[in-house]
Each structure stands twice: as C-alpha cells, then as structure tokens.
Amino acid sequence: DVKVTQSSRYLVKRTGEKVFLECVQDMDHENMFWYRQDPGLGLRLIYFSYDVKMKEKGDIPEGYSVSREKKERFSLILESASTNQTSMYLCASSELGHRGLINYGYTFGSGTRLTVV
Amino acid sequence: DQQVKQNSPSLSVQEGRISILNCDYTNSMFDYFLWYKKYPAEGPTFLISISSIKDKNEDGRFTVFLNKSAKHLSLHIVPSQPGDSAVYFCAASPTKRIGGLTFGEGTQLTVNP
Numbered sequence: 501d502v503k504v505t506q507s508s509r510y511l512v513k514r515t516g517e518k519v520f521l522e523c524v525q526d527m528d529h530e531n532m533f534w535y536r537q538d539p540g541l542g543l544r545l546i547y548f549s550y551d552v553k554m555k556e557k558g559d560i561p562e563g564y565s566v567s568r569e570k571k572e573r574f575s576l577i578l579e580s581a582s583t584n585q586t587s588m589y590l591c592a593s594s595e596l597g598h599r600g601l602i603n604y605g606y607t608f609g610s611g612t613r614l615t616v617v
Numbered sequence: 618d619q620q621v622k623q624n625s626p627s628l629s630v631q632e633g634r635i636s637i638l639n640c641d642y643t644n645s646m647f648d649y650f651l652w653y654k655k656y657p658a659e660g661p662t663f664l665i666s667i668s669s670i671k672d673k674n675e676d677g678r679f680t681v682f683l684n685k686s687a688k689h690l691s692l693h694i695v696p697s698q699p700g701d702s703a704v705y706f707c708a709a710s711p712t713k714r715i716g717g718l719t720f721g722e723g724t725q726l727t728v729n730p
Contacts, residue, residue: 504660535717535720540626540722541722542720543706543720544720545716545717545718545719548717556716590661606653606661606663607660608661611659611660
C-alpha cells in the first residue's frame with residue numbers, strides 16, 4: 501500500500517558529489533514537493549512542482565535543483581553536495597484542488613536521510 | 618523568519634489525560650491550518666485541519682482550535698494514549714496561493730503509560 505516511494509532510506513555521499521534523490525508517487529497527483537527536516541527548524545520547502553516540467557522555488561532552493569519529466573516522478577538534485585546539506589529529505593504529493601487551488605492532503609514518503617562527509 | 622512557531626519542543630503527559638499542543642503564526646495571509654503527526658523513520662501523516670472560517674474542528678479524540686485575533690491554534694488530544702507519542706507539526710498556508718505548506722518546528726509528544 502505504498503503511495504509515495506523515496507528510492508533510498510539512507511545515503512552517504514562525499515562533499516562535492518552530485519546527488520540524486522528520487523521520488524515516485526502512484527496516486528496520479530499533480531503536485532509534488534521536496535522538503536528537508538532539521539531539528540529545531542521543522543520542515544522547510546525546497547522546491548515544488550504542480551505539473552510535468554513545471555517547477556517553483558520554495559523557501560530554501562539554494563544548492564538544489566529539481567526535475568519532473570513524468571507526472572509520477574520528482575527528482576531532487578544536489579549539484580555539489582556540502583556538509584550543510586546533511587539532513588532528512590521528505591518528498592510529498594497532493595492532488596490539484598478545486599479551481600486550481602492546492603489540495604492540502606499531502607502524502608509523504610518515508611524520507612531519505614542524507615549524510616554528506 | 619519563522620512564520621509558524623511551535624514554542625514547545627517537547628511535551629510529556631500521562632495516559633488518559635489531555636495533551637495540548639500549541640502553534641503561533643505571524644503571516645496574516647494564512648487561512649488554512651493543519652496538524653501532521655510523524656513517527657520515527659516514517660513520513661508525516663495528516664491528522665486534522667481547520668479553515669479560518671471556523672474556530673473549532675473535531676475528529677474523534679482530536680480537536681483543533683483557532684484564535685484568529687491571536688494568530689494562535691492548538692491541538693487537543695483527549696484522552697491521550699501511548700500510541701499518540703510522536704512529533705506533531707503545525708502547518709499553514711493561504712488557500713489562494715499555489716505553493717507548499719509552511720511548517721512549524723514540531724513538538725515531541727510523549728504519553729506515559
């Protein structure tokens with residue numbers, strides 16, 4: 501009954517590496533999101549997408565990019581990983597609400613804990 | 618600037634008693650509020666929501682209260698159960714904006730048997 505799948509549970513990468521975090525949802529949702537969770541800071545929005553090939557910056561997009569080539573898949577890319585990107589990364593999806601407004605029924609994946617050394 | 622704040626990092630209550638988790642917000646454009654629960658090694662799951670046209674919403678043991686003038690909301694859990702032990706996140710957004718939710722820092726609730 502898994503609906504939002506993040507490809508890796510744990511990742512360890514070296515500083516300067518290019519890192520890909522993959523997220524797939526099987527609910528045919530239009531909207532997809534990437535958050536990071538850090539102690540004392542909660543969940544902070546990195547990027548989101550409301551349609552294929554569409555992307556919008558969230559609150560902390562620096563050092564990240566995203567790709568959405570297919571509706572079900574939303575990838576987060578760390579162009580050159582740094583130690584301050586060590587975090588828990590959470591992907592979420594939601595369906596498009598009435599009249600185009602966001603439906604807030606987020607479904608989250610289980611998260612990827614990334615450690616950059 | 619933290620637009621959604623949960624000032625208590627942790628809360629401990631006895632089983633059967635009431636748990637009250639608090640959340641404050643600063644953005645007056647926020648008009649839709651949600652609570653999510655997160656267990657370790659799992660993603661957050663939706664718990665309950667409230668629109669700004671209401672001041673209370675109830676779902677079983679969970680009730681959310683909204684005080685718009687104070688920009689404050691709270692989640693009441695009655696009676697609390699050990700299985701409620703988790704991190705609770707408050708979230709908010711303006712409904713008429715395309716974009717993600719703004720989350721608070723989270724409160725770790727521990728319900729002791």
